[in-house]
Amino acid sequence: MIEVIKPGLESSIQDWPGRYGYLNLGFPWSGPMDSWSMRLANVLVGNAPGAPALECQFMGPTLKFNQAAVIAVTGADMQPKLDDVAIEMWRSVAVTSGQTLTLAFPKLGARTYLAVAGAFDVPEYYGSKGTFHKGGLGGVEGHAIQAGQSLSVNTGNGQAGRQVKEGARPHIKTDKVWEVEVVRGPNDDWVDDAGHQRFLSTDWKLSSKSDRSGFRLDGPDWTFNERAHNKLPEHGSDPANIMDQGYPVGAINVAGQTPIILVNDGPSMGGFINPYTVPQCAFWKLGQSKPSEVYQFKEVSVAQAQQQARDIAALCTEASIEQV
Amino acid sequence: MIYDPPRFLPGGDRFLLIEFGDEMTLELNFLAQDLAAQTAAQKLTGVIETAPCFATLLVHYEPDEIDFADLVKEMTRLYEGVDIEGDFELPSRLLSLPAVYLDPWTEDAMKKYRDEINPDKEPDPEFIAGLNDLADVDQFVRVHAGTEYWVAALGFWPGTPFMMPLDPRCKLVAPKYNPPRTFTPKGTIGMGGSSTAIYPVDGPGGYQIFARTPVPIWDMNRGLPQFEQAPYLLRPTDRLKFIPCSVEEFEAAERQVSEGTYQINIAEYQKISLKQYKHWVSGLDMEQRF
Numbered sequence: 045m046i047e048v049i050k051p052g053l054e055s056s057i058q059d060w061p062g063r064y065g066y067l068n069l070g071f072p073w074s075g076p077m078d079s080w081s082m083r084l085a086n087v088l089v090g091n092a093p094g095a096p097a098l099e100c101q102f103m104g105p106t107l108k109f110n111q112a113a114v115i116a117v118t119g120a121d122m123q124p125k126l127d128d129v130a131i132e133m134w135r136s137v138a139v140t141s142g143q144t145l146t147l148a149f150p151k152l153g154a155r156t157y158l159a160v161a162g163a164f165d166v167p168e169y170y171g172s173k174g175t176f177h178k179g180g181l182g183g184v185e186g187h188a189i190q191a192g193q194s195l196s197v198n199t200g201n202g203q204a205g206r207q208v209k210e211g212a213r214p215h216i217k218t219d220k221v222w223e224v225e226v227v228r229g230p231n232d233d234w235v236d237d238a239g240h241q242r243f244l245s246t247d248w249k250l251s252s253k254s255d256r257s258g259f260r261l262d263g264p265d266w267t268f269n270e271r272a273h274n275k276l277p278e279h280g281s282d283p284a285n286i287m288d289q290g291y292p293v294g295a296i297n298v299a300g301q302t303p304i305i306l307v308n309d310g311p312s313m314g315g316f317i318n319p320y321t322v323p324q325c326a327f328w329k330l331g332q333s334k335p336s337e338v339y340q341f342k343e344v345s346v347a348q349a350q351q352q353a354r355d356i357a358a359l360c361t362e363a364s365i366e367q368v
Numbered sequence: 369m370i371y372d373p374p375r376f377l378p379g380g381d382r383f384l385l386i387e388f389g390d391e392m393t394l395e396l397n398f399l400a401q402d403l404a405a406q407t408a409a410q411k412l413t414g415v416i417e418t419a420p421c422f423a424t425l426l427v428h429y430e431p432d433e434i435d436f437a438d439l440v441k442e443m444t445r446l447y448e449g450v451d452i453e454g455d456f457e458l459p460s461r462l463l464s465l466p467a468v469y470l471d472p473w474t475e476d477a478m479k480k481y482r483d484e485i486n487p488d489k490e491p492d493p494e495f496i497a498g499l500n501d502l503a504d505v506d507q508f509v510r511v512h513a514g515t516e517y518w519v520a521a522l523g524f525w526p527g528t529p530f531m532m533p534l535d536p537r538c539k540l541v542a543p544k545y546n547p548p549r550t551f552t553p554k555g556t557i558g559m560g561g562s563s564t565a566i567y568p569v570d571g572p573g574g575y576q577i578f579a580r581t582p583v584p585i586w587d588m589n590r591g592l593p594q595f596e597q598a599p600y601l602l603r604p605t606d607r608l609k610f611i612p613c614s615v616e617e618f619e620a621a622e623r624q625v626s627e628g629t630y631q632i633n634i635a636e637y638q639k640i641s642l643k644q645y646k647h648w649v650s651g652l653d654m655e656q657r658f
Contacts, residue, residue: 067419067428068404069600070526179526180588181599230377230385278392278422278562281543287392288530288563290419290426290523292379300546313421313523313530315544315561321380349381350431 045110045194046160052105052147054256056175057164057183057195058082060094063172067312073293074174074182074308077256077331078155079324080214081119083360085159088116088136089202093360095163096173098189100156102334104147105189107158113139114161114202120153120216120332134213135368136161138204153216153332161202164195176309178257205368212364214328220337221247225326225344225352226296231286231317235298239267243320244341248303252335258297259305259330261339266298272317280315288315294322305330323349325356370396374447376440384427384439386447392532392539392562396423397520398452398642401605406446414439420604421521421530422563452642458605460640462516464633466613466621467581469493469509473553474577481549492542492576496559500540502657509612510658511538512578517564519606525571527586527600531564531608536649537657544574555580557610568600579610582621583632591628601632607640 060082062075076082076099083093091097098105104122116136117124124131125146131137139145147156166173166184175183184193232240242264251260272283279287284298291297295306295318305322307330320341322330333339344352375387386403389396400420407418407427414434419426429439470493482489490498497508515535522529533539544560549572552558556567558575565575568586585602587595594601602608613621624630 064428065417066526067417067426068522068604070523070528181526186588227378227380230379230383276391277541278539280561281541282546285544285561287390287422287561288521288523289387289421289424290385290521292383292385292426294380311524312419313521315563318379321378321383323381325381346378346381346436350435353381354432 045196046113047108047110048105048189048191048193048195049108049144050106051189051191052100053103054177054188055098055100055105056177056188057096057166058099058174059096059172062174062308063170063176063182065171067290070312071170071179072176072309072312074172074176076157077308078119078157078214078328080328080356080360081155082157082159084134084208084213084364085116085118085157086163087360087362087365088118088134088206088208089114089159089161090200091159091161091163095159096166097157097159098164100147100158102154103149104156106144106146108144109139110141111197112141113197114200114204115139115145116159117147117156118208119156120150122147122150122156132207135207136202136204152218154334155331160197160200162198162200165198178309206365207368209364209366212359214332216332222329222333222337222339223342224329224339225323225349226320226341227323227346227349228320228343230292230321232319234269234272234284234286234317235319236267236269240319242267244343248339248341250333250335250337250339254335256307256309258310259307261303261305263303265301284316286315286317288313291318292321294324294327296320296322323353325349325352373444376443378436379426381431382428384429384436384443386425386427386443387423388425389423392422394518394532394534394645395452395642397518397532398458399450400425401458402450402452402456403443403447406450407443410446412442412446419521419523421523422532454643455641457639457641460605460607460638461603462607462609462635462638463602464609464611465581465583466617467513467557467579467610468615468618469513469579469612470505471580471618472615473580474556477549477552477556477577480551481545484550485547493578496540496542496576496578499542507658508578511540513610513612514538514658516607516609519602519604519608521604522600522602525568527568527602529566529585529602529608532562533564534607534645535652537652537654542576545576548572548574552577553580555582555584557581580618581610582618582625583630584625591625592630592632594632605640
């Protein structure tokens with residue numbers, strides 16, 4: 045068992061790819077925001093890449109191990125310590141029973157992943173072990189972990205002393221400016237040419253009013269096409285209103301004038317347009333950025349976005365691991 | 369208007385959005401529901417899930433198994449085989465839910481909004497009545513409660529219904545709150561565009577609000593037998609009727625819900641056919657309002 049001494053900021057068990065198959069009932073996918081880092085943490089400790097691991101955000105938890113374990117910490121650098129001794133990120137580490145793992149504020153990045161050999165043992169709910177914290181389902185009793193809880197772990201066969209090769213890790217930016225891939229559509233025909241140009245040339249600032257449901261962006265106003273102004277009343281009266289429709293995960297949802305990127309725990313449906321969609325290959329960048337950092341959007345094709353996701357998946361394998 | 373052929377729009381690397389048309393009609397939602405059912409029945413390679421809404425179908429696919437162009441071809445083939453006319457029927461339960469219209473709880477939520485966000489916001493029932501050329505809020509209540517609602521989709525939040533009125537004379541329009549409310553009580557009934565919804569839990573919201581039902585539509589704690597199998601009550605293609613009730617009746621029902629003894633009125637055995645529905649609509653006097 046692993047005892048939660050301090051929970052951190054909504055640290056939650058997530059698995060990858062998450063809760064597929066229930067969008068038609070309104071269940072979001074959930075899952076890790078930076079699945080690249082989480083998959084590598086699992087590979088380090090001998091788990092399947094998508095096995096349930098702990099996602100820690102902005103302020104890490106303190107966990108006491110009441111059993112021996114092999115762990116790996118990846119993603120944002122929360123300066124992990126075992127009993128006050130620093131341990132390496134991106135490396136599998138042996139923990140002895142009675143030791144305490146502390147994760148602090150991230151020096152770089154926003155989200156850190158903790159995998160334990162054997163993986164966290166939580167019940168499956170609607171096809172996933174991942175947590176939808178706001179909906180109260182999945183993970184540990186439906187929510188982020190709480191102080192005093194005990195987390196159980198399945199038996200694993202992890203080995204200490206393995207690390208992820210430098211070139212296989214996501215490169216978390218230090219200059220606070222992110223180039224984020226977008227695919228045009230589905231509702232790009234509601235925005236006029238000037239609106240498209242403005243979207244692709246603006247430095248969008250990530251608002252502090254962002255969480256695992258949506259990333260709000262501050263920037264200029266949108267301008268729209270004839271279709272947005274001249275439409276049947278069932279679409280709604282605001283130019284950005286459209287008759288309610290399914291939302292792709294990653295949709296850039298224009299809520300009136302505020303673009304919100306709908307991320308892992310976001311709404312599956314609603315009545316605003318989505319002129320662009322952030323593909324899965326760019327989600328790790330969203331997951332590792334902090335409020336007031338800047339996004340510059342770069343348009344890619346559907347096929348390019350799919351290839352980039354394949355390239356990342358190829359890195360989340362044993363081939364990326366070396367002995368220390 | 370029905371698009372011929374439908375529009376196939378990309379949504380990132382894993383989604384295809386199919387738009388069937390540009391209006392809120394039962395016909396377009398039938399297309400979406402039927403294509404979703406066909407896709408599931410044929411177990412199309414690479415399709416992970418679909419989510420029908422009023423006039424669209426969102427398709428989530430695995431690009432390692434099918435590429436976008438091939439998926440469009442496959443969905444076009446299925447679409448061409450869909451025949452919603454004739455004797456085609458969809459299963460459709462009918463649920464009757466008591467609801468207090470012009471209730472004190474949504475009134476409190478509106479007051480909170482006026483106090484904290486926008487002092488000039490006209491009360492929602494008066495606002496909708498005016499916007500839709502109705503005589504007063506009482507007529508608004510008669511019109512809103514005077515139709516069965518079609519559950520076109522569940523979404524936004526798990527188990528939240530997006531519904532359209534089946535009686536076209538009861539079609540109303542309303543803009544959304546801008547900016548949204550920070551609080552809406554669980555069970556609130558509201559509308560935005562021409563869609564009516566029920567709020568499954570307390571939370572923020574953007575629909576105009578005017579009524580509240582004591583019947584839960586989302587329950588993780590399995591308080592009533594209907595929630596033993598699943599935490600949501602409603603399913604796409606259900607129909608729902610609001611039965612106006614008093615505050616006292618609401619509170620009595622609420623007590624029964626918390627005791628686990630409330631009986632939800634569900635007629636399980638019904639079906640709906642587009643042919644019969646269109647026949648009924650064609651006989652209506654559209655000038656008549658309630």
